[in-house]
Amino acid sequence: MFDWVQNSADWFVYDVLNLDKGQHLAEALNFFIYDSIKILILLFVVIFFMGIVNSYFPIDKVKNYLSRNKLYGFEYLMASLFGVVTPFCSCSSVPLFIGFVRGGIPLGVTFAFLITSPLVNEVAIGLFIGLFGVKITAIYVISGVLLGTISGMILQKLKLEKHLTPWVKDILAKAQKEQDVFKTEKQPFLKRLPIIWDEVLRILKGIIPYVIVGIAIGGLMHGYIPEGFFEKYMDKDNLFAVPIATILAVPMYSNASGILPVVQVLVSKGIPLGTAIAFMMGVVGLSLPEAMLLKKVMTLKLIGVFFGVVTLCIIISGYLFNIIL
Amino acid sequence: MIKTIKILGTGCAKCQSMTNVVKEVVLENNINANVEKVEDIMKIMEFNVMSTPALVIDNVVTIKGRIPSKEEVLTLLS
Numbered sequence: 001m002f003d004w005v006q007n008s009a010d011w012f013v014y015d016v017l018n019l020d021k022g023q024h025l026a027e028a029l030n031f032f033i034y035d036s037i038k039i040l041i042l043l044f045v046v047i048f049f050m051g052i053v054n055s056y057f058p059i060d061k062v063k064n065y066l067s068r069n070k071l072y073g074f075e076y077l078m079a080s081l082f083g084v085v086t087p088f089c090s091c092s093s094v095p096l097f098i099g100f101v102r103g104g105i106p107l108g109v110t111f112a113f114l115i116t117s118p119l120v121n122e123v124a125i126g127l128f129i130g131l132f133g134v135k136i137t138a139i140y141v142i143s144g145v146l147l148g149t150i151s152g153m154i155l156q157k158l159k160l161e162k163h164l165t166p167w168v169k170d171i172l173a174k175a176q177k178e179q180d181v182f183k184t185e186k187q188p189f190l191k192r193l194p195i196i197w198d199e200v201l202r203i204l205k206g207i208i209p210y211v212i213v214g215i216a217i218g219g220l221m222h223g224y225i226p227e228g229f230f231e232k233y234m235d236k237d238n239l240f241a242v243p244i245a246t247i248l249a250v251p252m253y254s255n256a257s258g259i260l261p262v263v264q265v266l267v268s269k270g271i272p273l274g275t276a277i278a279f280m281m282g283v284v285g286l287s288l289p290e291a292m293l294l295k296k297v298m299t300l301k302l303i304g305v306f307f308g309v310v311t312l313c314i315i316i317s318g319y320l321f322n323i324i325l
Numbered sequence: 326m327i328k329t330i331k332i333l334g335t336g337c338a339k340c341q342s343m344t345n346v347v348k349e350v351v352l353e354n355n356i357n358a359n360v361e362k363v364e365d366i367m368k369i370m371e372f373n374v375m376s377t378p379a380l381v382i383d384n385v386v387t388i389k390g391r392i393p394s395k396e397e398v399l400t401l402l403s
Contacts, residue, residue, distance in 0.1 A: 091339070092375070099375035293335070
């Protein structure tokens, strides 16, 4: 599908710039051009598609659905799945949390949504397809959904309501399953399109610099680090690799989407995929700025438990991947 | 009649862009309006919105979770 991109990159590097095949600089440049174009196209497609889905399933509908329906244990999975199609903005996490609490949705279900929403987002999916292919992307998405579901169930079992901040407890006490009057916008697709389009461009504009820099660094490393370089330091038998990678990753902000291209090169040079996926889940799923925002609705203890449980689940899935893949 | 415009947002980049768009529309069209930015989360939640930024005109939530175009804001204000 992307042969034409490879051909154009070859043509530009070997014919136009007249660089020799096999030269470090030529290979790095070729890799950079090919990857940038391919990834930008994929990002565009995925973000656009998610924009369409989200236009028909806005967050209010999701909340009403979870609040209204008895799902017999499947509500965690549903919340987690909804998290996939909802674009996440860390600044919306607090209003979203309150909205869920007010709608009488159990805390664990809310957490399931809050975990998956940033973890499996449109930017991460686009980058994953471009860098690792469809199979690994599917594994990442499915395990992200399961991770949200299971962490949500664990957090529910821990009965954490008492660790909410006082004003949120008030809201919780007054929570009701009653539906907000939600006027369904019956807009035709063509009217929605410009709004979706604007949003796609806005997201792309925000991440392009990070992604390009990430690919550039990846390209340099690709050309200069010998194959299998990391194998001797970080092989699958090294039990500490997964926890260390995860704990390093958690404080990083999800806008470090630029870090994914670098990780891909590290994998191609011998870092085990499970360790790498654990690292990326830590980067994308949890971040310090989000923790700071959540302080308005949760005590530090609750934030600690929340991050702790998710981190633990990420570490476990890292080990699992290293065994399976 | 003076319109009351409120922009609900906890201070992220998106909320800032919405404020700028609204302020520009108000200035360019000489609309008689009070533009206020609401950053206090408790006040934001009184409007029952779950995605920010949100645009509130005369206490009615009109846009949630995205940045509107100038034309859109102008239509809503007139």
